[in-house]
Amino acid sequence: MKKTAPVTICNATLVTPDGLLEGALRMEGGRITALGDFNADGGNSIDARGKLVAPGLVDVGVFAIDKPAFHFGGITRAALMPDQSPPLDLPSRVSYISKSGKPDFWVHPLAAATRGLEGREIAEIALMREAGARGVATGRQWIGDSGVMLRLLQYAAMLDMPVIAHAEDAALVGEAVATAGEYATRRGLPSAPVEAEAIAIARDLALADMAGARLHFRQVTTRAGLDLVRRAKASGQRVTAGVTPAHFMLSDLATAEFRTFARLSPPLRSEDDRHAVREAIADGTIDLVSSGHDPRGPEDKRLPFSDAEPGMAGAETLLAMVLSLVRDEMIEITRAFELVSTNPARLLGVEAGSLAEGHEADVVLVDPEKPWVIQSSKMAATAGNTPFDGQPTQGRVTALWKGGVAVEI
Amino acid sequence: MTPSDTSPHAARYPAGGLAFPHRDLLGIGQLERHEILFLLDEAEQWVALNRQSAKHVDALAGLTIINAFFENSTRTLLSFEIAGKRLGADVVNMHAAQSSVKKGETLIDTAITLNAMRADAIVIRHWSSGATGLIADKVDCPVLNAGDGQHEHPTQGLLDALALRNALRERGESAEDFTGLNIVICGDILHSRVARSNLLCLQALGASVRLCAPPALMPVGIEAMGAEVFHDFDAALDGADVVMMLRLQTERMSGQFIPSAREYHHLYGLTKARLEKAKKDTLVMHPGPMNRGVEIDSEVADMIDRSIITRQVEMGVAIRMACLDVLTRRARGVDGWEEAA
Numbered sequence: 001m002k003k004t005a006p007v008t009i010c011n012a013t014l015v016t017p018d019g020l021l022e023g024a025l026r027m028e029g030g031r032i033t034a035l036g037d038f039n040a041d042g043g044n045s046i047d048a049r050g051k052l053v054a055p056g057l058v059d060v061g062v063f064a065i066d067k068p069a070f071h072f073g074g075i076t077r078a079a080l081m082p083d084q085s086p087p088l089d090l091p092s093r094v095s096y097i098s099k100s101g102k103p104d105f106w107v108h109p110l111a112a113a114t115r116g117l118e119g120r121e122i123a124e125i126a127l128m129r130e131a132g133a134r135g136v137a138t139g140r141q142w143i144g145d146s147g148v149m150l151r152l153l154q155y156a157a158m159l160d161m162p163v164i165a166h167a168e169d170a171a172l173v174g175e176a177v178a179t180a181g182e183y184a185t186r187r188g189l190p191s192a193p194v195e196a197e198a199i200a201i202a203r204d205l206a207l208a209d210m211a212g213a214r215l216h217f218r219q220v221t222t223r224a225g226l227d228l229v230r231r232a233k234a235s236g237q238r239v240t241a242g243v244t245p246a247h248f249m250l251s252d253l254a255t256a257e258f259r260t261f262a263r264l265s266p267p268l269r270s271e272d273d274r275h276a277v278r279e280a281i282a283d284g285t286i287d288l289v290s291s292g293h294d295p296r297g298p299e300d301k302r303l304p305f306s307d308a309e310p311g312m313a314g315a316e317t318l319l320a321m322v323l324s325l326v327r328d329e330m331i332e333i334t335r336a337f338e339l340v341s342t343n344p345a346r347l348l349g350v351e352a353g354s355l356a357e358g359h360e361a362d363v364v365l366v367d368p369e370k371p372w373v374i375q376s377s378k379m380a381a382t383a384g385n386t387p388f389d390g391q392p393t394q395g396r397v398t399a400l401w402k403g404g405v406a407v408e409i
Numbered sequence: 410m411t412p413s414d415t416s417p418h419a420a421r422y423p424a425g426g427l428a429f430p431h432r433d434l435l436g437i438g439q440l441e442r443h444e445i446l447f448l449l450d451e452a453e454q455w456v457a458l459n460r461q462s463a464k465h466v467d468a469l470a471g472l473t474i475i476n477a478f479f480e481n482s483t484r485t486l487l488s489f490e491i492a493g494k495r496l497g498a499d500v501v502n503m504h505a506a507q508s509s510v511k512k513g514e515t516l517i518d519t520a521i522t523l524n525a526m527r528a529d530a531i532v533i534r535h536w537s538s539g540a541t542g543l544i545a546d547k548v549d550c551p552v553l554n555a556g557d558g559q560h561e562h563p564t565q566g567l568l569d570a571l572a573l574r575n576a577l578r579e580r581g582e583s584a585e586d587f588t589g590l591n592i593v594i595c596g597d598i599l600h601s602r603v604a605r606s607n608l609l610c611l612q613a614l615g616a617s618v619r620l621c622a623p624p625a626l627m628p629v630g631i632e633a634m635g636a637e638v639f640h641d642f643d644a645a646l647d648g649a650d651v652v653m654m655l656r657l658q659t660e661r662m663s664g665q666f667i668p669s670a671r672e673y674h675h676l677y678g679l680t681k682a683r684l685e686k687a688k689k690d691t692l693v694m695h696p697g698p699m700n701r702g703v704e705i706d707s708e709v710a711d712m713i714d715r716s717i718i719t720r721q722v723e724m725g726v727a728i729r730m731a732c733l734d735v736l737t738r739r740a741r742g743v744d745g746w747e748e749a750a
Contacts, residue, residue: 174663174664175663180628180629181630182634184629184630185629185631186438186605187539188538188561189559190559191628193629257539257542258543298517303516303537303543304535304539306537307516307540
């Protein structure tokens with residue numbers, strides 16, 4: 001770590017694991033060295049009156065490393081999905097990717113569960129762990145073969161790596177691009193029953209229980225799927241669940257006019273499912289919210305709906321969307337940062353995601369009320385495929401430090 | 410040449426261009442009831458013209474119409490081509506096989522290319538739902554949807570309504586619209602854009618529509634569009650005034666949807682015996698192409714007094730003439746149609 005002068009952020013509202021704390025935060029030698037009420041003399045001093053000082057966001061399950069977008073969104077670390085070209089199914093690729101963002105952004109690669117992400121042969125997970133992989137992911141797809149999935153979960157349990165699963169029964173989904181229901185039917189879009197998610201979750205929970213594995217569902221988007229996760233947690237199973245803002249902000253109404261920015265995987269669901277996701281965030285069934293950042297240019301999106309690639313550029317809007325849940329009084333501000341920082345870091349087993357002495361100084365300054373308008377054409381991301389285009393929102397990161405070093409945003 | 414005041418029902422809709430304020434015809438779902446009636450009434454003059462030996466006017470002389478078909482078609486393409494030519498337009502057909510125009514910007518590029526060639530109307534068929542709307546956004550001329558994926562096939566919906574109205578009138582029924590009629594659509598509803606356009610069109614004109622298919626071929630949530638859903642064909646036929654049969658769209662099926670054609674015919678084939686369970690004058694329709702012996706028996710398809718299948722084909726040309734005429738009126742500066750849509 002490059003030597004930098006100590007920085008003190010004063011007059012701040014600190015978002016800590018123990019709640020909001022008025023005071024100051026000191027960063028020195030790349031780490032957080034003091035918190036709260038202390039003598040703030042020496043080094044640079046920054047006045048953070050009216051702003052929140054929070055841990056940098058940790059984004060689990062992104063599809064591209066897109067630093068300007070991550071920095072704009074206050075994201076200091078991201079776990080990269082193995083769905084790259086070529087896939088992250090070899091130690092050498094994992095090793096290369098794990099260094100690719102430094103120094104101002106850290107990438108935690110997720111190892112491909114199977115070779116070529118084909119769902120048949122388990123990849124060299126232990127070697128990829130040595131190379132820097134922080135978890136194992138099935139990719140955009142469900143592993144259809146239950147035997148392969150069980151052996152994968154057993155192996156990952158032995159290595160104490162979390163398995164990050166995509167929960168959609170592949171045979172039911174087929175070529176579907178929408179959730180079966182009135183809107184898919186009106187638009188004539190190939191659709192899959194909403195139950196495809198709960199079926200996949202039920203199977204994977206049973207297999208993970210047998211294997212004693214840590215299982216994380218990257219996105220749980222349906223009431224039935226969330227009920228299964230809720231029950232498994234109540235029974236003590238080591239399972240966690242994530243979601244992206246699209247599934248608590250939007251329903252399949254957003255696919256009107258065949259808008260391909262709303263073509264996502266899993267597809268947008270009904271209004272009832274959207275409300276179920278919000279309830280699950282409030283009651284703790286959902287542990288983390290991530291961006292699913294997947295910038296896609298016109299060659300992937302300016303196509304008929306069924307021919308377009310799924311995915312959205314979500315890094316810039318992640319925090320604002322989660323803060324909207326605070327404004328809607330569904331969650332507290334401290335819970336918001338548990339969802340985007342603390343819990344994702346815990347899933348990956350990295351010393352980050354909370355303001356604590358000795359932690360890497362990944363820190364953001366947030367103006368939680370700052371109004372802005374999401375504009376597809378003016379995004380920092382490599383592509384502007386946001387389903388929130390034109391939407392006014394509130395909450396922006398105004399300054400960011402990665403390892404104690406200020407990053408231009 | 411064809412001002413709207415020649416229409417026998419001019420009082421039913423607003424004057425001039427307000428009768429049809431759309432630039433494109435992308436789906437029945439975008440149309441109001443009076444706009445549907447307007448197109449049907451407009452088509453009547455072309456039905457009459459098409460029955461003469463000299464079937465040509467020069468209303469669209471000098472205009473270029475491009476039929477861009479990204480999916481195979483024989484009858485719809487031919488019908489549009491004949492319609493354009495009978496109106497005096499220069500008609501060009503572009504066949505773009507699915508393999509050669511697979512992905513990427515190609516579809517948009519194709520649209521831009523057609524636009525640069527200064528087409529006056531573009532007729533599009535594409536395998537993907539919503540594709541015609543995407544192209545319409547990129548071009549400056551009217552776009553007619555000749556079938557997009559499993560979404561809509563509006564001219565088919567209109568021609569079926571015209572054929573039915575025409576047959577009912579011939580039988581001495583006033584048939585202002587289809588209020589009180591029970592219409593059964595039976596077959597592969599899931600993969601059918603014809604079913605969706607017909608459902609919307611027939612309902613807009615007052616009919617009660619029953620949809621009949623095995624569960625695997627019935628789209629989820631179609632009840633929300635106002636249809637009554639049946640899996641038992643005999644039950645659906647009870648009291649039916651019209652039965653429209655659809656073929657199995659095996660080219661759109663991935664995986665097995667029915668055990669066999671033989672079994673499908675047993676449950677859902679329209680036989681003479683089954684037709685007798687409906688009314689004594691129930692009309693039979695089929696948008697074609699037919700698979701005789703699968704969804705419909707030959708003796709039913711060819712019943713002179715009951716089957717209006719060939720009339721559907723005849724009305725198809727007239728409806729497409731009406732659509733091409735109406736949609737190009739603004740560009741041609743027809744009286745009352747000058748304002749932009």
